[in-house]
Amino acid sequence: MARQMSAKERVADVVEALREEKFNARRIELAEAALATLGELGYARTSLREIAQNSEFTHGVFHYYFADKLDLICCCVRHYKAKCVTRYDEVTATARSREELLEGFANKLAETLRDDASMHRLWYDLRAQALFEDAFRGDVLEIDQSLENMVWRIASRYAELGGRTPAVSSGVLYALFDGLFQRYLLKHLADDPRAIPEMVNEVKRLLPSIC
Amino acid sequence: MARQMSAKERVADVVEALREEKFNARRIELAEAALATLGELGYARTSLREIAQNSEFTHGVFHYYFADKLDLICCCVRHYKAKCVTRYDEVTATARSREELLEGFANKLAETLRDDASMHRLWYDLRAQALFEDAFRGDVLEIDQSLENMVWRIASRYAELGGRTPAVSSGVLYALFDGLFQRYLLKHLADDPRAIPEMVNEVKRLLPSIC
Protein backbone atom coordinates (compact mmCIF):
# COMPACT_ATOMS: atom_id res chain seq x y z
CA MET A 1 0.00 0.00 0.00
CA ALA A 2 1.28 3.43 -0.93
CA ARG A 3 0.99 5.69 2.06
CA GLN A 4 1.10 9.45 2.37
CA MET A 5 4.64 10.82 2.50
CA SER A 6 5.54 13.02 5.39
CA ALA A 7 6.90 16.50 4.70
CA LYS A 8 10.26 15.34 5.91
CA GLU A 9 10.28 12.45 3.47
CA ARG A 10 9.38 14.69 0.57
CA VAL A 11 12.19 17.08 1.41
CA ALA A 12 14.59 14.17 1.64
CA ASP A 13 13.51 13.01 -1.79
CA VAL A 14 14.04 16.42 -3.33
CA VAL A 15 17.44 16.69 -1.70
CA GLU A 16 18.32 13.25 -2.99
CA ALA A 17 17.20 14.21 -6.50
CA LEU A 18 19.28 17.38 -6.41
CA ARG A 19 22.31 15.44 -5.26
CA GLU A 20 21.89 12.98 -8.08
CA GLU A 21 21.45 15.76 -10.59
CA LYS A 22 24.63 17.40 -9.38
CA PHE A 23 26.41 14.08 -9.52
CA ASN A 24 25.25 13.52 -13.08
CA ALA A 25 26.22 17.02 -14.12
CA ARG A 26 29.72 16.30 -12.89
CA ARG A 27 29.79 13.05 -14.79
CA ILE A 28 28.90 14.94 -17.95
CA GLU A 29 31.64 17.48 -17.30
CA LEU A 30 34.13 14.67 -16.93
CA ALA A 31 32.81 12.87 -19.98
CA GLU A 32 33.13 16.05 -22.00
CA ALA A 33 36.74 16.44 -20.90
CA ALA A 34 37.39 12.82 -21.78
CA LEU A 35 35.85 13.28 -25.22
CA ALA A 36 38.40 15.95 -26.05
CA THR A 37 41.31 13.59 -25.47
CA LEU A 38 39.56 10.59 -27.00
CA GLY A 39 38.85 12.56 -30.16
CA GLU A 40 42.49 13.55 -30.36
CA LEU A 41 44.15 10.21 -29.64
CA GLY A 42 41.53 7.56 -30.29
CA TYR A 43 40.40 4.81 -27.98
CA ALA A 44 43.54 2.68 -28.18
CA ARG A 45 45.96 5.44 -27.17
CA THR A 46 43.88 7.15 -24.52
CA SER A 47 44.58 6.46 -20.85
CA LEU A 48 42.77 7.84 -17.84
CA ARG A 49 45.85 9.75 -16.78
CA GLU A 50 46.14 11.33 -20.21
CA ILE A 51 42.50 12.37 -20.05
CA ALA A 52 43.06 13.86 -16.61
CA GLN A 53 46.20 15.73 -17.64
CA ASN A 54 44.39 17.35 -20.58
CA SER A 55 41.67 18.52 -18.23
CA GLU A 56 41.28 20.47 -15.02
CA PHE A 57 40.68 17.30 -13.04
CA THR A 58 42.96 14.83 -11.32
CA HIS A 59 42.88 11.21 -12.33
CA GLY A 60 41.35 10.11 -9.05
CA VAL A 61 38.15 12.04 -9.70
CA PHE A 62 37.37 9.88 -12.66
CA HIS A 63 37.35 6.83 -10.42
CA TYR A 64 35.11 8.56 -7.96
CA TYR A 65 32.50 9.19 -10.64
CA PHE A 66 32.94 6.13 -12.82
CA ALA A 67 33.15 2.47 -11.91
CA ASP A 68 35.93 1.86 -14.43
CA LYS A 69 37.27 2.93 -17.79
CA LEU A 70 34.50 1.27 -19.78
CA ASP A 71 31.89 3.02 -17.66
CA LEU A 72 33.48 6.37 -18.44
CA ILE A 73 33.69 5.70 -22.14
CA CYS A 74 30.13 4.45 -22.34
CA CYS A 75 29.05 7.67 -20.69
CA CYS A 76 31.06 9.59 -23.27
CA VAL A 77 29.37 7.73 -26.09
CA ARG A 78 25.89 8.37 -24.73
CA HIS A 79 26.63 12.04 -24.21
CA TYR A 80 28.06 12.35 -27.70
CA LYS A 81 24.88 10.87 -29.07
CA ALA A 82 22.59 13.40 -27.45
CA LYS A 83 24.55 16.22 -28.99
CA CYS A 84 24.61 15.15 -32.60
CA VAL A 85 21.37 13.37 -33.29
CA THR A 86 19.40 16.59 -33.75
CA ARG A 87 22.01 18.30 -35.89
CA TYR A 88 19.82 18.57 -39.00
CA ASP A 89 16.44 18.95 -37.38
CA GLU A 90 16.30 22.70 -37.69
CA VAL A 91 17.12 22.57 -41.38
CA THR A 92 14.48 19.90 -41.90
CA ALA A 93 11.88 21.87 -40.00
CA THR A 94 12.43 25.29 -41.56
CA ALA A 95 13.21 24.49 -45.19
CA ARG A 96 10.37 25.57 -47.48
CA SER A 97 11.52 23.90 -50.66
CA ARG A 98 13.46 20.91 -51.86
CA GLU A 99 16.30 23.13 -52.96
CA GLU A 100 16.49 24.87 -49.62
CA LEU A 101 16.49 21.58 -47.70
CA LEU A 102 19.12 20.03 -49.92
CA GLU A 103 21.31 23.10 -49.66
CA GLY A 104 20.94 23.31 -45.90
CA PHE A 105 21.62 19.62 -45.42
CA ALA A 106 24.71 19.64 -47.59
CA ASN A 107 26.03 22.72 -45.84
CA LYS A 108 25.57 21.29 -42.38
CA LEU A 109 27.21 18.09 -43.52
CA ALA A 110 30.21 20.00 -44.81
CA GLU A 111 30.36 22.10 -41.66
CA THR A 112 30.38 19.15 -39.30
CA LEU A 113 32.94 17.26 -41.38
CA ARG A 114 35.20 20.30 -41.10
CA ASP A 115 34.56 21.30 -37.49
CA ASP A 116 33.80 18.06 -35.71
CA ALA A 117 36.17 15.75 -37.53
CA SER A 118 37.75 14.39 -34.38
CA MET A 119 34.37 13.60 -32.82
CA HIS A 120 33.35 11.75 -35.95
CA ARG A 121 36.53 9.73 -36.08
CA LEU A 122 36.01 8.84 -32.45
CA TRP A 123 32.54 7.59 -33.28
CA TYR A 124 33.86 5.32 -36.00
CA ASP A 125 36.61 4.17 -33.67
CA LEU A 126 34.18 3.29 -30.90
CA ARG A 127 31.80 1.62 -33.29
CA ALA A 128 34.70 -0.57 -34.37
CA GLN A 129 35.43 -1.33 -30.73
CA ALA A 130 31.85 -2.53 -30.40
CA LEU A 131 32.76 -5.25 -32.88
CA PHE A 132 35.06 -6.65 -30.19
CA GLU A 133 33.70 -5.44 -26.87
CA ASP A 134 30.20 -6.45 -25.81
CA ALA A 135 29.97 -3.60 -23.33
CA PHE A 136 29.81 -1.04 -26.15
CA ARG A 137 27.41 -2.91 -28.37
CA GLY A 138 24.14 -1.83 -26.83
CA ASP A 139 24.94 1.86 -26.85
CA VAL A 140 26.46 1.72 -30.32
CA LEU A 141 23.47 -0.06 -31.82
CA GLU A 142 21.19 2.47 -30.21
CA ILE A 143 23.15 5.40 -31.59
CA ASP A 144 23.27 3.81 -35.02
CA GLN A 145 19.50 3.56 -34.92
CA SER A 146 19.19 7.20 -33.88
CA LEU A 147 21.42 8.27 -36.74
CA GLU A 148 19.43 6.16 -39.16
CA ASN A 149 16.26 7.85 -37.97
CA MET A 150 17.90 11.24 -38.35
CA VAL A 151 18.88 10.56 -41.96
CA TRP A 152 15.42 9.20 -42.64
CA ARG A 153 13.74 12.34 -41.29
CA ILE A 154 15.74 14.44 -43.73
CA ALA A 155 15.19 12.15 -46.69
CA SER A 156 11.48 11.62 -46.19
CA ARG A 157 10.90 15.33 -45.69
CA TYR A 158 12.88 16.00 -48.85
CA ALA A 159 10.76 13.50 -50.73
CA GLU A 160 7.61 14.94 -49.25
CA LEU A 161 8.49 18.42 -50.47
CA GLY A 162 8.51 16.98 -53.99
CA GLY A 163 5.37 14.97 -53.48
CA ARG A 164 7.45 11.82 -53.66
CA THR A 165 8.58 8.88 -51.55
CA PRO A 166 12.16 7.67 -50.93
CA ALA A 167 13.12 4.92 -53.33
CA VAL A 168 15.04 2.90 -50.75
CA SER A 169 14.55 1.72 -47.21
CA SER A 170 15.70 3.62 -44.18
CA GLY A 171 18.48 1.12 -43.50
CA VAL A 172 19.90 1.24 -47.00
CA LEU A 173 19.81 4.99 -47.05
CA TYR A 174 21.70 5.20 -43.78
CA ALA A 175 24.26 2.66 -44.94
CA LEU A 176 24.86 4.75 -48.03
CA PHE A 177 25.31 8.05 -46.23
CA ASP A 178 27.30 6.47 -43.47
CA GLY A 179 29.64 4.84 -45.96
CA LEU A 180 30.04 8.09 -47.86
CA PHE A 181 30.67 10.16 -44.76
CA GLN A 182 33.25 7.73 -43.47
CA ARG A 183 35.02 7.83 -46.79
CA TYR A 184 35.18 11.61 -47.01
CA LEU A 185 36.17 11.87 -43.37
CA LEU A 186 39.22 9.76 -44.08
CA LYS A 187 40.02 11.81 -47.15
CA HIS A 188 39.59 15.02 -45.18
CA LEU A 189 41.84 13.84 -42.36
CA ALA A 190 44.42 12.84 -44.93
CA ASP A 191 44.51 16.56 -45.81
CA ASP A 192 42.78 16.19 -49.13
CA PRO A 193 41.17 19.61 -49.81
CA ARG A 194 38.80 18.05 -52.35
CA ALA A 195 37.11 15.94 -49.66
CA ILE A 196 34.49 18.47 -48.54
CA PRO A 197 33.45 19.89 -51.93
CA GLU A 198 33.35 16.42 -53.45
CA MET A 199 31.10 15.21 -50.65
CA VAL A 200 28.77 18.16 -51.13
CA ASN A 201 28.58 17.51 -54.86
CA GLU A 202 27.98 13.83 -54.36
CA VAL A 203 25.16 14.44 -51.89
CA LYS A 204 23.53 17.06 -54.09
CA ARG A 205 23.57 14.68 -57.00
CA LEU A 206 22.53 11.64 -55.00
CA LEU A 207 19.61 12.77 -52.86
CA PRO A 208 17.40 14.00 -55.73
CA SER A 209 17.93 10.73 -57.54
CA ILE A 210 16.77 8.68 -54.56
CA CYS A 211 14.03 10.78 -52.98
CA MET B 1 77.86 2.98 -67.28
CA ALA B 2 76.40 -0.47 -66.77
CA ARG B 3 79.22 -2.98 -66.90
CA GLN B 4 79.21 -6.74 -67.30
CA MET B 5 78.69 -8.59 -64.02
CA SER B 6 81.19 -11.21 -63.05
CA ALA B 7 79.98 -14.73 -62.28
CA LYS B 8 80.78 -14.18 -58.65
CA GLU B 9 78.65 -11.07 -58.54
CA ARG B 10 75.73 -12.81 -60.17
CA VAL B 11 75.89 -15.64 -57.66
CA ALA B 12 76.05 -13.14 -54.83
CA ASP B 13 72.96 -11.42 -56.22
CA VAL B 14 70.99 -14.65 -56.43
CA VAL B 15 72.03 -15.58 -52.90
CA GLU B 16 71.00 -12.17 -51.70
CA ALA B 17 67.64 -12.50 -53.44
CA LEU B 18 67.03 -15.89 -51.87
CA ARG B 19 67.89 -14.57 -48.46
CA GLU B 20 65.47 -11.72 -48.88
CA GLU B 21 62.77 -14.04 -50.10
CA LYS B 22 63.23 -16.26 -47.07
CA PHE B 23 63.21 -13.23 -44.82
CA ASN B 24 59.96 -12.02 -46.37
CA ALA B 25 58.37 -15.43 -46.11
CA ARG B 26 59.10 -15.38 -42.40
CA ARG B 27 57.60 -11.93 -42.07
CA ILE B 28 54.43 -13.20 -43.68
CA GLU B 29 54.32 -16.16 -41.32
CA LEU B 30 54.63 -13.81 -38.38
CA ALA B 31 52.07 -11.42 -39.81
CA GLU B 32 49.65 -14.29 -40.27
CA ALA B 33 50.11 -15.33 -36.65
CA ALA B 34 49.59 -11.74 -35.57
CA LEU B 35 46.39 -11.47 -37.62
CA ALA B 36 44.85 -14.32 -35.64
CA THR B 37 45.26 -12.48 -32.35
CA LEU B 38 44.40 -9.08 -33.81
CA GLY B 39 41.18 -10.45 -35.23
CA GLU B 40 40.28 -11.87 -31.86
CA LEU B 41 41.14 -8.94 -29.61
CA GLY B 42 41.24 -5.89 -31.86
CA TYR B 43 44.03 -3.37 -32.21
CA ALA B 44 43.62 -1.67 -28.84
CA ARG B 45 43.89 -4.85 -26.76
CA THR B 46 46.60 -6.66 -28.70
CA SER B 47 50.16 -6.62 -27.41
CA LEU B 48 53.22 -8.16 -28.98
CA ARG B 49 53.53 -10.60 -26.12
CA GLU B 50 49.92 -11.68 -26.55
CA ILE B 51 50.54 -12.24 -30.24
CA ALA B 52 53.62 -14.28 -29.45
CA GLN B 53 51.89 -16.38 -26.82
CA ASN B 54 49.09 -17.30 -29.24
CA SER B 55 51.69 -18.41 -31.76
CA GLU B 56 54.64 -20.73 -32.02
CA PHE B 57 57.09 -17.83 -31.84
CA THR B 58 58.72 -15.98 -29.00
CA HIS B 59 58.17 -12.28 -28.65
CA GLY B 60 61.78 -11.47 -29.51
CA VAL B 61 61.40 -12.82 -33.03
CA PHE B 62 58.88 -10.17 -33.85
CA HIS B 63 61.43 -7.50 -33.08
CA TYR B 64 64.00 -9.24 -35.20
CA TYR B 65 61.72 -9.11 -38.25
CA PHE B 66 59.88 -5.85 -37.62
CA ALA B 67 61.18 -2.43 -36.70
CA ASP B 68 58.35 -1.86 -34.24
CA LYS B 69 54.72 -2.60 -33.58
CA LEU B 70 53.43 -0.32 -36.32
CA ASP B 71 55.70 -1.98 -38.84
CA LEU B 72 54.27 -5.36 -37.91
CA ILE B 73 50.70 -4.21 -38.12
CA CYS B 74 51.23 -2.46 -41.44
CA CYS B 75 52.63 -5.73 -42.77
CA CYS B 76 49.53 -7.51 -41.46
CA VAL B 77 47.27 -5.05 -43.21
CA ARG B 78 49.07 -5.39 -46.52
CA HIS B 79 48.99 -9.16 -46.30
CA TYR B 80 45.32 -9.14 -45.43
CA LYS B 81 44.64 -7.08 -48.50
CA ALA B 82 46.27 -9.49 -50.91
CA LYS B 83 44.10 -12.30 -49.63
CA CYS B 84 40.68 -10.72 -49.88
CA VAL B 85 40.73 -8.46 -52.89
CA THR B 86 40.15 -11.28 -55.34
CA ARG B 87 37.42 -12.98 -53.35
CA TYR B 88 34.68 -12.51 -55.95
CA ASP B 89 36.76 -12.67 -59.10
CA GLU B 90 35.99 -16.29 -59.86
CA VAL B 91 32.26 -15.71 -59.54
CA THR B 92 32.50 -12.68 -61.79
CA ALA B 93 34.53 -14.55 -64.38
CA THR B 94 32.46 -17.74 -64.56
CA ALA B 95 28.88 -16.51 -64.17
CA ARG B 96 26.96 -16.84 -67.44
CA SER B 97 23.87 -14.90 -66.48
CA ARG B 98 22.78 -12.02 -64.28
CA GLU B 99 20.98 -14.41 -61.97
CA GLU B 100 24.00 -16.64 -61.60
CA LEU B 101 26.29 -13.71 -60.85
CA LEU B 102 23.92 -12.20 -58.34
CA GLU B 103 23.42 -15.54 -56.63
CA GLY B 104 27.15 -16.25 -56.53
CA PHE B 105 28.00 -12.81 -55.22
CA ALA B 106 25.37 -12.90 -52.49
CA ASN B 107 26.48 -16.36 -51.42
CA LYS B 108 30.13 -15.42 -51.21
CA LEU B 109 29.17 -12.32 -49.27
CA ALA B 110 27.20 -14.40 -46.78
CA GLU B 111 29.99 -16.95 -46.56
CA THR B 112 32.67 -14.41 -45.76
CA LEU B 113 30.49 -12.59 -43.25
CA ARG B 114 30.02 -15.90 -41.47
CA ASP B 115 33.51 -17.35 -41.75
CA ASP B 116 35.80 -14.33 -41.75
CA ALA B 117 33.94 -12.11 -39.35
CA SER B 118 36.96 -11.45 -37.17
CA MET B 119 39.11 -10.47 -40.13
CA HIS B 120 36.45 -8.07 -41.28
CA ARG B 121 36.08 -6.47 -37.88
CA LEU B 122 39.83 -6.09 -37.75
CA TRP B 123 39.73 -4.29 -41.08
CA TYR B 124 37.15 -1.82 -39.79
CA ASP B 125 39.15 -1.40 -36.62
CA LEU B 126 42.35 -0.64 -38.48
CA ARG B 127 40.59 1.67 -40.89
CA ALA B 128 39.37 3.60 -37.86
CA GLN B 129 42.93 3.68 -36.54
CA ALA B 130 43.96 5.28 -39.81
CA LEU B 131 41.75 8.22 -38.84
CA PHE B 132 44.21 8.88 -36.01
CA GLU B 133 47.51 7.37 -37.08
CA ASP B 134 49.22 8.66 -40.21
CA ALA B 135 51.31 5.53 -40.53
CA PHE B 136 48.25 3.47 -41.46
CA ARG B 137 46.67 5.95 -43.83
CA GLY B 138 48.55 5.09 -46.99
CA ASP B 139 47.94 1.38 -46.76
CA VAL B 140 44.32 1.82 -45.72
CA LEU B 141 43.56 4.18 -48.57
CA GLU B 142 45.15 1.76 -50.98
CA ILE B 143 43.12 -1.17 -49.69
CA ASP B 144 39.95 0.89 -49.80
CA GLN B 145 40.68 1.63 -53.43
CA SER B 146 41.26 -2.06 -54.16
CA LEU B 147 37.98 -2.97 -52.52
CA GLU B 148 36.19 -0.28 -54.47
CA ASN B 149 37.62 -1.69 -57.68
CA MET B 150 36.57 -5.17 -56.65
CA VAL B 151 32.97 -4.10 -56.08
CA TRP B 152 33.02 -2.22 -59.34
CA ARG B 153 34.19 -5.27 -61.28
CA ILE B 154 31.21 -7.22 -59.97
CA ALA B 155 28.69 -4.46 -60.57
CA SER B 156 29.83 -3.52 -64.04
CA ARG B 157 29.93 -7.16 -65.12
CA TYR B 158 26.44 -7.59 -63.69
CA ALA B 159 25.24 -4.58 -65.64
CA GLU B 160 27.00 -5.81 -68.76
CA LEU B 161 25.22 -9.15 -68.59
CA GLY B 162 21.97 -7.21 -68.81
CA GLY B 163 23.22 -4.89 -71.53
CA ARG B 164 23.12 -2.06 -69.02
CA THR B 165 25.40 0.36 -67.19
CA PRO B 166 25.60 0.97 -63.42
CA ALA B 167 23.46 3.91 -62.39
CA VAL B 168 25.94 5.25 -59.84
CA SER B 169 29.65 5.93 -59.67
CA SER B 170 32.19 3.44 -58.43
CA GLY B 171 32.75 5.43 -55.23
CA VAL B 172 29.08 5.66 -54.34
CA LEU B 173 28.56 2.00 -55.01
CA TYR B 174 31.44 1.06 -52.74
CA ALA B 175 30.24 3.38 -49.99
CA LEU B 176 26.85 1.72 -50.15
CA PHE B 177 28.10 -1.85 -49.98
CA ASP B 178 30.72 -0.96 -47.40
CA GLY B 179 28.12 0.69 -45.21
CA LEU B 180 25.78 -2.24 -45.56
CA PHE B 181 28.44 -4.83 -44.84
CA GLN B 182 29.63 -2.98 -41.76
CA ARG B 183 26.08 -2.81 -40.51
CA TYR B 184 25.34 -6.49 -40.94
CA LEU B 185 28.72 -7.43 -39.53
CA LEU B 186 27.83 -5.65 -36.31
CA LYS B 187 24.42 -7.30 -36.26
CA HIS B 188 26.00 -10.68 -36.89
CA LEU B 189 28.58 -10.25 -34.13
CA ALA B 190 25.77 -9.23 -31.80
CA ASP B 191 24.44 -12.74 -32.39
CA ASP B 192 21.50 -11.65 -34.49
CA PRO B 193 20.65 -14.68 -36.67
CA ARG B 194 18.74 -12.47 -39.10
CA ALA B 195 21.90 -10.60 -40.08
CA ILE B 196 23.06 -12.89 -42.88
CA PRO B 197 19.71 -13.65 -44.56
CA GLU B 198 18.72 -9.99 -44.36
CA MET B 199 21.96 -8.95 -45.98
CA VAL B 200 21.48 -11.46 -48.77
CA ASN B 201 17.93 -10.24 -49.37
CA GLU B 202 19.00 -6.63 -49.35
CA VAL B 203 21.76 -7.22 -51.86
CA LYS B 204 19.53 -9.24 -54.15
CA ARG B 205 16.98 -6.47 -54.14
CA LEU B 206 19.50 -3.66 -54.43
CA LEU B 207 21.90 -4.71 -57.17
CA PRO B 208 19.27 -5.22 -59.91
CA SER B 209 17.84 -1.79 -59.13
CA ILE B 210 21.20 -0.08 -59.55
CA CYS B 211 22.90 -2.02 -62.34
Add this chain to the structure above:
DNA sequence: ACCTAATCTTGACAGTTGTCAAGATAAAGC
Protein backbone atom coordinates in the same frame (compact mmCIF):
# COMPACT_ATOMS: atom_id res chain seq x y z
C1' DA C 1 30.42 26.68 15.31
C1' DC C 2 30.40 21.81 14.86
C1' DC C 3 29.76 17.46 12.83
C1' DT C 4 28.93 14.46 9.15
C1' DA C 5 29.05 13.19 4.61
C1' DA C 6 30.52 14.25 0.01
C1' DT C 7 34.19 15.32 -2.85
C1' DC C 8 38.78 15.43 -4.19
C1' DT C 9 44.11 14.68 -3.98
C1' DT C 10 47.90 12.03 -3.66
C1' DG C 11 50.70 8.28 -3.74
C1' DA C 12 51.15 3.55 -4.00
C1' DC C 13 50.15 -1.24 -5.98
C1' DA C 14 50.75 -4.95 -9.23
C1' DG C 15 50.56 -5.95 -13.83
C1' DT C 16 51.49 -4.88 -18.64
C1' DT C 17 53.64 -2.53 -22.35
C1' DG C 18 57.32 -1.73 -26.26
C1' DT C 19 62.01 -1.98 -26.68
C1' DC C 20 66.49 -3.55 -26.43
C1' DA C 21 70.78 -6.23 -25.73
C1' DA C 22 73.54 -10.11 -24.37
C1' DG C 23 74.04 -14.54 -25.21
C1' DA C 24 72.51 -19.23 -27.18
C1' DT C 25 71.72 -21.87 -31.21
C1' DA C 26 71.61 -22.97 -35.97
C1' DA C 27 73.03 -22.27 -40.68
C1' DA C 28 76.24 -21.16 -44.24
C1' DG C 29 80.61 -20.31 -46.28
C1' DC C 30 85.21 -21.71 -46.76
Add this chain to the structure above:
DNA sequence: GCTTTATCTTGACAACTGTCAAGATTAGGT
Protein backbone atom coordinates in the same frame (compact mmCIF):
# COMPACT_ATOMS: atom_id res chain seq x y z
C1' DG D 1 86.48 -28.72 -39.16
C1' DC D 2 86.34 -23.92 -38.13
C1' DT D 3 84.64 -19.28 -38.58
C1' DT D 4 81.36 -16.14 -39.54
C1' DT D 5 76.97 -14.75 -40.09
C1' DA D 6 71.93 -15.24 -39.43
C1' DT D 7 68.41 -16.42 -36.48
C1' DC D 8 66.33 -16.95 -32.20
C1' DT D 9 65.73 -16.99 -26.83
C1' DT D 10 65.77 -15.00 -22.66
C1' DG D 11 65.70 -11.71 -19.36
C1' DA D 12 65.97 -7.11 -18.16
C1' DC D 13 64.73 -1.98 -18.59
C1' DA D 14 61.87 1.99 -17.85
C1' DA D 15 57.59 3.72 -18.76
C1' DC D 16 52.83 3.32 -18.49
C1' DT D 17 48.38 1.16 -17.24
C1' DG D 18 43.81 0.69 -14.33
C1' DT D 19 42.70 0.41 -9.77
C1' DC D 20 42.44 1.40 -5.13
C1' DA D 21 42.81 3.37 -0.44
C1' DA D 22 44.18 6.61 3.06
C1' DG D 23 43.93 11.03 4.06
C1' DA D 24 42.99 16.12 2.96
C1' DT D 25 39.58 19.35 1.81
C1' DT D 26 35.15 21.12 1.19
C1' DA D 27 30.19 21.67 1.61
C1' DG D 28 25.80 21.02 3.96
C1' DG D 29 22.84 20.29 7.60
C1' DT D 30 21.75 21.35 12.31
